[in-house]
Amino acid sequence: MHVKQISVFLENKAGRLSEVTAILSEAKINIRALSVADTSDFGVLRLIVNDNQKALEALKNNGFSVGVTDVVAIEVADRPGGLHQILDLLHNAQINVEYMYAFVQQNGNHAVMIFRFDHIDEAVKLLEQNGLTVIDGAKVYTM
Amino acid sequence: MIYDIEFETLPREALAAIQLRRLKATLERVYATVPFYRNRFEAAGITPNDIHSFEDFQNLPFTTKQDLRDNYPFGMFAVPMDNVVRIHASSGTTGKPTVVGYTARDIDTWAKLMARALTAGGATSRDIIHNAYGYGLFTGGLGAHYGAEKLGASVIPVSGGNTKRQVVIMRDFGPTILTSTPSYALHLAEVAEEMGVSFEKLKFRYGIFGAEPWSEQMRQEIERKLHLTAVDIYGLSEVIGPGVAIECHEAQNGLHIFEDHFIPEIIDPVTGKVLPYGETGELVFTSITKEAFPVIRYRTRDITSLNPEPCICGRTLLRMNKISGRTDDMLIIRGVNVFPSQIESVLMEIEGIEPHYQLIVDRADNLDTLTVHVEVSERNFSDEVKVLQQLEKKISYSIKEYLGVSAKVKLVEPKAIARSEGKAVRVIDKRKI
Numbered sequence: 037m038h039v040k041q042i043s044v045f046l047e048n049k050a051g052r053l054s055e056v057t058a059i060l061s062e063a064k065i066n067i068r069a070l071s072v073a074d075t076s077d078f079g080v081l082r083l084i085v086n087d088n089q090k091a092l093e094a095l096k097n098n099g100f101s102v103g104v105t106d107v108v109a110i111e112v113a114d115r116p117g118g119l120h121q122i123l124d125l126l127h128n129a130q131i132n133v134e135y136m137y138a139f140v141q142q143n144g145n146h147a148v149m150i151f152r153f154d155h156i157d158e159a160v161k162l163l164e165q166n167g168l169t170v171i172d173g174a175k176v177y178t179m
Numbered sequence: 180m181i182y183d184i185e186f187e188t189l190p191r192e193a194l195a196a197i198q199l200r201r202l203k204a205t206l207e208r209v210y211a212t213v214p215f216y217r218n219r220f221e222a223a224g225i226t227p228n229d230i231h232s233f234e235d236f237q238n239l240p241f242t243t244k245q246d247l248r249d250n251y252p253f254g255m256f257a258v259p260m261d262n263v264v265r266i267h268a269s270s271g272t273t274g275k276p277t278v279v280g281y282t283a284r285d286i287d288t289w290a291k292l293m294a295r296a297l298t299a300g301g302a303t304s305r306d307i308i309h310n311a312y313g314y315g316l317f318t319g320g321l322g323a324h325y326g327a328e329k330l331g332a333s334v335i336p337v338s339g340g341n342t343k344r345q346v347v348i349m350r351d352f353g354p355t356i357l358t359s360t361p362s363y364a365l366h367l368a369e370v371a372e373e374m375g376v377s378f379e380k381l382k383f384r385y386g387i388f389g390a391e392p393w394s395e396q397m398r399q400e401i402e403r404k405l406h407l408t409a410v411d412i413y414g415l416s417e418v419i420g421p422g423v424a425i426e427c428h429e430a431q432n433g434l435h436i437f438e439d440h441f442i443p444e445i446i447d448p449v450t451g452k453v454l455p456y457g458e459t460g461e462l463v464f465t466s467i468t469k470e471a472f473p474v475i476r477y478r479t480r481d482i483t484s485l486n487p488e489p490c491i492c493g494r495t496l497l498r499m500n501k502i503s504g505r506t507d508d509m510l511i512i513r514g515v516n517v518f519p520s521q522i523e524s525v526l527m528e529i530e531g532i533e534p535h536y537q538l539i540v541d542r543a544d545n546l547d548t549l550t551v552h553v554e555v556s557e558r559n560f561s562d563e564v565k566v567l568q569q570l571e572k573k574i575s576y577s578i579k580e581y582l583g584v585s586a587k588v589k590l591v592e593p594k595a596i597a598r599s600e601g602k603a604v605r606v607i608d609k610r611k612i
């Protein structure tokens with residue numbers, strides 16, 4: 037059910053991000069989704085890729101600090117208020133969204149968003165009970 | 180085990196008598212043979228005949244690193260060059276190198292002291308010693324080497340560098356004792372891990388680490404990663420090289436000084452006043468058996484204290500505590516005295532921090548700034564920016580709390596801080612004063 041997300045620590049230095057994408061492309065890994073959160077000193081790059089094991093190895097071999105986190109991919113209705121409905125549900129249930137970002141690919145006519153929750157299992161249960169579609173990891177990697 | 184049971188367990192009074200006799204003989208010899216010492220003693224109005232006790236001895240002037248440089252290269256030698264069989268020199272990164280000489284008897288003395296030290300650190304004649312101290316002008320490599328042979332152990336003279344080959348040797352030869360700098364030991368652990376070689380499966384029992392200051396927390400780090408018991412060894416080429424003092428593996432709590440060869444004192448680095456046991460100050464040594472290069476009240480610039488408490492290992496020799504800094508490493512940041520080792524201790528108190536750090540001191544608008552670079556590791560990395568920022572704040576807060584100095588903490592990528600094969604560069608001082 038959960039999607040594995042790879043995160044990478046990056047110093048804020050010119051060209052650092054493109055080094056990561058170069059390493060991954062060399063290892064023939066497809067990036068499905070990507071987001072960067074940064075401060076003045078450093079950034080955290082978050083990635084959804086088609087082959088986690090290979091990506092982890094490639095990055096570690098190149099000396100990066102890498103982490104793996106469970107995140108959730110959710111279909112968001114591609115209409116006004118689609119995202120708001122989800123956030124409202126979570127807010128009322130007092131589940132925190134640590135961060136979220138959009139998936140490049142659409143699933144049919146739905147947008148796909150990646151969510152990182154503090155209480156992931158509760159969040160998934162709540163969303164499914166309310167008729168939202170949580171996309172399986174295996175499917176996400178190959179979308 | 181104690182290598183020289185007679186001299187390492189002497190009753191204190193018997194030791195003092197031997198020290199005083201050897202001290203007087205040394206003073207007479209340097210007065211007669213080294214113009215530098217004769218001039219210094221005369222300037223102070225003292226001759227060796229005036230020295231009857233340790234109190235008298237404390238009136239003698241100090242010798243400094245600058246004195247050795249002023250007499251570069253051989254001016255401090257107390258024997259003709261004919262009798263000198265070995266020359267070593269310090270790296271001389273700040274000015275001229277210091278050059279030291281040894282007679283055949285000095286080399287033998289040194290080998291015996293290193294055999295004592297290796298034994299105190301857990302080695303026996305049945306051990307295989309992987310000696311990764313650098314061979315050459317630096318005293319570390321050859322000092323440990325001769326000691327290992329004197330002990331009758333098998334020594335692998337691998338020296339520093341070519342770390343991957345070292346890992347292969349460790350895997351294939353099965354050494355049981357590691358001798359290296361502590362930072363190189365951690366470097367070996369990293370490279371071994373990259374190569375898929377587990378220290379857990381290697382045969383190491385003890386590691387004898389020195390030539391740079393290291394903290395108690397770094398010891399824990401090394402013991403955890405290398406699966407061995409780590410002890411601290413102390414020495415400096417001006418005094419003889421490694422083998423001046425050694426921690427016993429039984430107590431791992433302070434380094435026994437071989438006082439039958441070297442007289443230690445602790446002084447206030449500013450006033451030069453001799454401090455009592457337990458007080459922290461600059462360590463001063465007088466050699467009392469060396470022939471080619473004796474030193475009288477030599478200021479090591481190392482900061483420590485002396486502990487006269489009896490030790491569980493049975494040695495009656497004084498212990499010096501781990502070196503906590505150098506008088507010349509001491510950073511004065513906005514008027515606060517800071518030793519890099521103190522910062523290291525603070526960092527190591529924080530869960531998940533690796534002992535890889537660098538201090539960058541600069542000056543902005545006439546104010547000193549301290550930036551601490553700390554490497555992110557698998558253990559402290561998070562996908563959440565706020566968690567990483569909290570870590571930075573926590574480190575910064577701890578430094579302020581313990582040392583009273585404000586520091587900006589910057590997380591950097593793993594291995595962003597240069598690893599040297601020998602000594603780690605911990606401080607970059609960019610201030611132009």
Ligand SMILES: [Zn+2]
Nearest residue numbers: 427430490492
């Ligand atoms: Zn002891």
